[in-house]
Amino acid sequence: MTDRRTELAANLAQVEERIASACAAAGRERGEVTLIVVTKTYPASDVRILHELGVRQVAENRDQDAAPKAAACADLSLTWHFVGQLQTNKVRSVAGYADVVQSVDRVRLVTALSAAAVRGERELGCLIQVALDAESGERGDRGGVAPDAIEELADAVEAAPGLRLDGLMTVAPLAGPYAGRQRAAFDRLMEFSSRLRGNHPAANMVSAGMSADLEDAVAAGATHVRVGTAVLGVRPRLG
Ligand SMILES: *Cc1c(COP(=O)(O)O)cnc(C)c1O
Numbered sequence: 487m488t489d490r491r492t493e494l495a496a497n498l499a500q501v502e503e504r505i506a507s508a509c510a511a512a513g514r515e516r517g518e519v520t521l522i523v524v525t526k527t528y529p530a531s532d533v534r535i536l537h538e539l540g541v542r543q544v545a546e547n548r549d550q551d552a553a554p555k556a557a558a559c560a561d562l563s564l565t566w567h568f569v570g571q572l573q574t575n576k577v578r579s580v581a582g583y584a585d586v587v588q589s590v591d592r593v594r595l596v597t598a599l600s601a602a603a604v605r606g607e608r609e610l611g612c613l614i615q616v617a618l619d620a621e622s623g624e625r626g627d628r629g630g631v632a633p634d635a636i637e638e639l640a641d642a643v644e645a646a647p648g649l650r651l652d653g654l655m656t657v658a659p660l661a662g663p664y665a666g667r668q669r670a671a672f673d674r675l676m677e678f679s680s681r682l683r684g685n686h687p688a689a690n691m692v693s694a695g696m697s698a699d700l701e702d703a704v705a706a707g708a709t710h711v712r713v714g715t716a717v718l719g720v721r722p723r724l725g
Contacts, residue, residue: 524714603648619662653691672706
């Protein structure tokens with residue numbers, strides 16, 4: 487075992503224990519929550535080690551970083567999630583390797599993703615990113631759409647060739663009424679998810695919670711947590 491492998495294995499075990507405890511505390515089965523490891527800023531060699539350690543879901547937030555990494559790991563069976571703010575000029579590249587785009591937050595992006603998916607003969611899962619701190623008609627500081635636009639976007643995804651509506655994603659807001667209130671934020675997201683599932687029963691994925699607040703997300707009912715730092719270490723630069 488290399489040192490890095492030992493380190494990643496230990497971190498992964500710790501995160502696994504946190505998820506298992508959070509599930510137990512919430513009366514949920516461990517299998518109801520999927521761990522996505524956010525590998526942004528870390529090298530393809532780490533992705534390879536994580537795969538050896540059993541990780542099958544990884545996430546990236548910048549195409550420049552993600553595209554070469556995904557190419558270097560093309561031989562591994564991995565599900566790639568894109569979780570960053572996405573410009574339309576990057577969509578074609580992202581649609582080449584991403585299986586799920588978690589940061590869908592405007593109709594223009596839906597249109598571009600659909601065209602790229604069709605062109606690449608791929609099906610892309612889509613999560614609508616909800617900005618709990620955004621006012622009607624605005625987008626959040628960290629991306630995402632105001633809650634009152636969820637349904638319109640959901641309908642757009644549902645109607646778009648090559649796209650599959652999977653559910654909702656959020657990042658706990660740093661400002662506004664939910665700042666520092668992760669559990670309340672995630673509870674609110676779950677309400678929006680219930681409403682969405684009324685019209686789109688298959689869109690049952692709820693992506694919430696990161697290294698600092700995964701317990702809150704599991705308690706609220708998240709189906710997917712996105713964990714970077716707690717597995718890979720503190721990032722060398724802001725990602
Ligand atoms: C970086 C990132 C994460 C992981 O954050 P950590 O605090 O490192 O666990 C999760 N979600 C998104 C959207 C991210 O950009």
